[in-house]
Amino acid sequence: MVQNKLSLQKLGLCVFIFATSISPTVQVSLDEFLALTYEQKLKLDVFRDRVTPYLPHEYMKKDVFLIRWLRDREFNIAEAEKRLLSHVEWREENDIDSVLDEDWADFEHEYKAYIEGCDKEGKPIISVFVGDWDIRRAVVSGKSKRLMRYFDRIFELASKALRDMQNDGQNVTQATLLFDMGNFNLVLQGCPRCIPIYLYILSVYERQYPGLAHRLVSLNTPQIALPLWDIYKHILTPQTRNILFIYGKDKKDWQRILLKEIDKDQLSRKLGGTKEDNAVDVFEYLRNVNVFRCENL
Template structure:
């Protein structure tokens, strides 16, 4: 039982992710600007894509390492190698249709600051089924694919003059089952999710909100909360089964027109990640999400 609860805590615990607007993200002091210039000079020739040379991308790594150019350089180049070793550039072209149906990620709309809002019905994910079927490695790769896809969504928003460098993520634990999601063999999957986020997609999450969390997990979070930094506790919000409580919090951050009904909003439908494929990404914006949903 202890290891099962620990796996739940791992799922909900994300590393520090600064909550910041695009203007704040690229607004620099003189010394920070010098660090950015040094960082760019150190890595530009080794980056395989143009978007990686843009300030907003480079700043993710600098801010993650508190503007230590040497450490940021090491982290970013390790990420480039990881992408090459795991063929991340082509991960979205692989056939994920079976896992997309089983482990859905939904795009709700935008929060009140124009950030994309993603909801993940974790309680519906049967991790154990994939593990028993010998698909653990593919499942871990699938979650890497989800991060890559989410990062692309934010880049599309930026290209269309949407002021978003981060996303709000809602984890719905409503149907969480210790057998299907909390098994001992599920723990490496959770560890992989956390490792990929921390090492390869720093500063992606503005808010991480868990709702319908099993009551037996809440006291454990209360223990962890006392040793977490202010940055983490400001970003991470965990709610139990009290629907009124978590809906009130969501609606403070996100207008009801941007949420599905099961989350306290007005929309009957949400957009699946899969709905994005083949669409005109040059139109990506909060207004475009509303158009697609309606």
């Protein structure tokens, strides 16, 4: 019985790691993202004509949004159309347009995310200290569905922030996400009843927000997870594995990799940087500042 429970807890940890590895789009700048071959441009024209009548928002009709769905399906028009129209239906059924206006004060206090700075190409860096998140508390208190919607809100907020940056003339299509697993606890974050939460994150991010991430990096990953990761990583596509980076507790190891793309003054001291101020609460920042800019941090 104890062994079975421990196995489920390990599974919870594995599912979390998979949930940070679900975006198959490689990193590109806005100019590169919009650069298409002649054949791809023809497919974009066809795709646009087929889906535009069903898109409720103007931002959905822009090339940068449409290309994201085509790239996700390797420019298979039929598959991209099916995925995008399913996304529109999901938004309507779950009233996603109102999720940013709802009161989330209780969850924002418990489940925080931070803006560190920007990488050398101007992409925002978001840090999440997973070990500080008590997922089990929400589950046992009957708030699982609310927590799932809270993650909808996080994805929607990130997607909107990137659109606002593009409208502001910034050359960016993606963000880098850093997950610090330093305080990860199998009881609080890897409980068997927590697993559906991680599966939901995986499903929503992959199906509703493809290509949102440039890098997904797990830092200070517990030793117990590394052998399991070696076993299960082979079920992921090569594209997915290419943007996922998992590091153990050797700070010098993962810091060396991070600093190839991120200057030290763009990381908080908690992540080995030299940033004078602490990382900024992402929700508080975006409430008070209309558009994310590195120079404003």
